[in-house]
Amino acid sequence: MCGIVGSIGKINTRKYLIDGLYSLDYRGYDSAGLAFLDSSNELKIFKAVGKVEVLDSIAPKEFESSIGIGHTRWATHGAPNETNCHPHVSSHKEIAIVHNGVIENYRALKTRLMGYGYSFESETDTEVIANLLEFNYRKNHDVLDGIRRTIDELEGSFALAIIVKDQPDRLYFMKRSSPLFIGLGDEYKLLASDAVPMIKYTNKFVDLKDDEYGYISKEEVALFKGYDKLEPEITHQSPEFLNRDLGDNPNYMIKEIQETPQVITRLIDNYFDGEKFLFNPKMIEAIKKSDDIIFIACGTSYHASLMGVKYMQYLGKRSEAYVASEWAYFPVFTSKKPLYILLSQSGETADLIRCQKIINSRGSINIAITNTKGSTIERNATFSCLLFSGLEIAVASTKVFSAQVCLLALLTGAIEKHTNVVTHLSVVTSALEKIIENKQDIENIASKIENASMIFFIGRGNDYIASMEASLKMKEISYMHCEAFAGGELKHGPIALVDKDTCLIAFNSDMSTNLALRNNVKEIEARGAKSFVISYSSFMKDDDAFLVDNVKSYLSTIVMVFVSQYLAYYVTLHKGLNIDKPRNLAKSVTVE
Numbered sequence: 102m103c104g105i106v107g108s109i110g111k112i113n114t115r116k117y118l119i120d121g122l123y124s125l126d127y128r129g130y131d132s133a134g135l136a137f138l139d140s141s142n143e144l145k146i147f148k149a150v151g152k153v154e155v156l157d158s159i160a161p162k163e164f165e166s167s168i169g170i171g172h173t174r175w176a177t178h179g180a181p182n183e184t185n186c187h188p189h190v191s192s193h194k195e196i197a198i199v200h201n202g203v204i205e206n207y208r209a210l211k212t213r214l215m216g217y218g219y220s221f222e223s224e225t226d227t228e229v230i231a232n233l234l235e236f237n238y239r240k241n242h243d244v245l246d247g248i249r250r251t252i253d254e255l256e257g258s259f260a261l262a263i264i265v266k267d268q269p270d271r272l273y274f275m276k277r278s279s280p281l282f283i284g285l286g287d288e289y290k291l292l293a294s295d296a297v298p299m300i301k302y303t304n305k306f307v308d309l310k311d312d313e314y315g316y317i318s319k320e321e322v323a324l325f326k327g328y329d330k331l332e333p334e335i336t337h338q339s340p341e342f343l344n345r346d347l348g349d350n351p352n353y354m355i356k357e358i359q360e361t362p363q364v365i366t367r368l369i370d371n372y373f374d375g376e377k378f379l380f381n382p383k384m385i386e387a388i389k390k391s392d393d394i395i396f397i398a399c400g401t402s403y404h405a406s407l408m409g410v411k412y413m414q415y416l417g418k419r420s421e422a423y424v425a426s427e428w429a430y431f432p433v434f435t436s437k438k439p440l441y442i443l444l445s446q447s448g449e450t451a452d453l454i455r456c457q458k459i460i461n462s463r464g465s466i467n468i469a470i471t472n473t474k475g476s477t478i479e480r481n482a483t484f485s486c487l488l489f490s491g492l493e494i495a496v497a498s499t500k501v502f503s504a505q506v507c508l509l510a511l512l513t514g515a516i517e518k519h520t521n522v523v524t525h526l527s528v529v530t531s532a533l534e535k536i537i538e539n540k541q542d543i544e545n546i547a548s549k550i551e552n553a554s555m556i557f558f559i560g561r562g563n564d565y566i567a568s569m570e571a572s573l574k575m576k577e578i579s580y581m582h583c584e585a586f587a588g589g590e591l592k593h594g595p596i597a598l599v600d601k602d603t604c605l606i607a608f609n610s611d612m613s614t615n616l617a618l619r620n621n622v623k624e625i626e627a628r629g630a631k632s633f634v635i636s637y638s639s640f641m642k643d644d645d646a647f648l649v650d651n652v653k654s655y656l657s658t659i660v661m662v663f664v665s666q667y668l669a670y671y672v673t674l675h676k677g678l679n680i681d682k683p684r685n686l687a688k689s690v691t692v693e
């Protein structure tokens with residue numbers, strides 16, 4: 102799971118590659134590297150373990166070059182050291198490549214190539230592609246033929262940018278399963294794993310499809326599939342949704358949390374015209390006709406799915422949610438007319454892509470709810486709903502969680518033709534604005550919990566779902582040990598863990614469970630733990646830690662999770678950790 106960039110033609114190669122890698126480091130940041138041909142067509146390579154900043158500091162500040170490739174890595178095959186860092190070069194130094202994806206049959210290919218005298222320095226699957234390309238190229242010194250043969254032999258996923266040393270006027274590429282886009286400039290052409298690195302240079306793109314390959318040059322794009330030459334299909338992307346400016350914010354997470362109210366308003370504008378909902382009527386019909394609505398997702402998106410289940414059950418539909426990595430290997434088919442809803446911020450999560458392949462192979466209807474236009478899951482779905490949230494760069498998902506729940510609420514409103522959901526969501530945005538005004542109080546709670554040995558998050562009903570997401574957020578960025586429990590379950594085991602170093606955060610947005618939840622809090626306090634209740638103001642108690650304005654109960658999760666995002670943010674800030682790029686994680690997990 103990595104990010105790749107490449108450029109050819111009249112452009113500042115260094116700037117495009119390095120800036121591009123900065124914008125792709127959400128795809129992994131274990132190491133970074135770049136390669137270019139200099140003015141004498143010598144291949145130059147720079148590699149650095151760690152984030153793009155390190156590469157930026159060791160690469161020459163300027164270089165004369167009109168062809169280059171770059172890579173940011175999330176290690177899969179081999180440790181994150183310099184040898185395993187991309188670009189990788191073939192044994193006879195004729196070919197340099199950067200790769201995003203995983204080659205499943207790399208061991209067999211490696212053994213075969215070693216038999217032909219090829220040597221390997223790294224533990225990566227990528228070096229096998231470099232050598233296989235060179236091996237196939239050498240058969241008749243035709244690069245395109247070599248690439249076509251290589252595509253036929255590879256099993257797995259790949260997006261590749263390829264420099265062939267004796268062809269400095271062409272930058273080659275090939276792609277299967279992993280995303281790859283071409284950007285079109287008048288005197289330059291670009292490659293990247295998504296449109297973001299290229300948007301400053303062009304708004305014209307070619308979104309490559311599986312098994313396509315070819316080359317870009319200063320003037321042209323040559324595209325092939327098998328033996329056929331294809332006409333590139335040009336699409337346009339709006340810079341507005343690809344904006345990476347931090348503004349005055351110290352990091353992306355705080356920027357993205359604070360954008361949530363605008364994101365909700367924008368989502369409403371995109372799906373409601375003031376009188377009626379704007380969802381595809383065929384999609385609404387398909388949901389109504391299905392006898393089982395199955396949500397599948399990972400991480401934060403899975404927690405948003407749990408709200409989707411509640412909404413569908415409220416409509417009287419059978420519905421359930423599965424974690425994608427489980428369903429992919431243990432799918433259940435118990436209904437005659439299932440409809441699947443796949444939630445994914447990135448639209449590129451490998452576990453979910455595997456599920457979608459199974460669903461599509463059975464001819465079942467699936468709806469992709471994603472923030473990423475043109476992503477694999479969006480493209481391969483029967484219907485898709487975009488979240489219009491703008492780029493989410495911090496690894497921990499914040500505004501997109503709210504957008505997902507909000508979209509599911511709007512969809513439910515559209516199915517039952519209840520437009521008042523729009524009014525209810527406007528109340529949510531006001532409640533969120535008020536939380537932003539009072540964020541200092543959340544920072545105070547953060548100061549009181551950040552030295553706990555363990556944090557419990559509890560709630561009942563929707564607040565239990567909020568607890569799960571709150572606990573995940575806190576774990577992801579603060580590395581604190583957190584657990585989420587349904588309030589009533591504490592006494593059935595987990596309470597044994599509680600001691601004076603435990604902190605408890607309780608979400609309390611439901612009048613019907615208010616008393617029961619407060620009893621749960623008392624039980625924990627009696628064992629020496631510190632507790633903090635986040636409550637609806639209408640049934641507050643004097644010692645509650647933070648109050649939020651009441652919103653309709655089916656939307657309370659958005660508000661409670663919003664508070665928890667700030668909480669995780671402040672704890673992490675106080676600990677001095679990297680908020681946007683927590684250890685071991687990546688924004689887009691494109692490996693299983």
Ligand code: G6P
Nearest residue numbers: 399400401402445446447450498
């Ligand atoms: C990774 C991220 C999580 C995210 C999950 C699902 O694990 O670190 O923050 O929730 O992927 O991502 P998706 O793009 O499918 O929503």
